[in-house]
Amino acid sequence: MLNPEQRRLFHKFLILEMEVQSSQRDFSVIENLKMSKVYLPILDKLLKDNTQDYYNSKRLLVKEKIRLFKVENIDEYFSNMHIVIAGNDVVLRYDNMALKSQVEKLFFSQPGAQ
Numbered sequence: 001m002l003n004p005e006q007r008r009l010f011h012k013f014l015i016l017e018m019e020v021q022s023s024q025r026d027f028s029v030i031e032n033l034k035m036s037k038v039y040l041p042i043l044d045k046l047l048k049d050n051t052q053d054y055y056n057s058k059r060l061l062v063k064e065k066i067r068l069f070k071v072e073n074i075d076e077y078f079s080n081m082h083i084v085i086a087g088n089d090v091v092l093r094y095d096n097m098a099l100k101s102q103v104e105k106l107f108f109s110q111p112g113a114q
Contacts, residue, residue: 002066002083002090009060010083010092014068016054019103023047046110 002010023043030039061067069089070082076096083090 001088002085002092006064006066006085007092009057009064010066010068010081013054013057013061014081014094015099015102015106016050016057017068018099019050019106020047020054022103023050023107046107049110050106 023046027040027043027047030036030043033039064085066083066085068081069084072080072082074080074093079094079096079099081092081094083092
């Protein structure tokens, strides 16, 4: 069972992981744009900053012996996150649109993203 602090740590990790993955996918698309020289430095800085936060968050989860085992898409609205914590399996259900909104909020809260 996750205590509230562990759940908060996991949620932060999940949002950061999704943001980093999304930025990496976007990076390859932006490289092909005519104005890539304008956008790439901005995206690169955001990606570096969030990647560092992501790894720090992941280290905290390892310290707590928590790891994401599997992401299972239930349907277009919900996903289950299968987490292993000290030998126990925990399943958390997330609303996909809420996750997307939180990733966007993280992106826009970064300096230089506006």
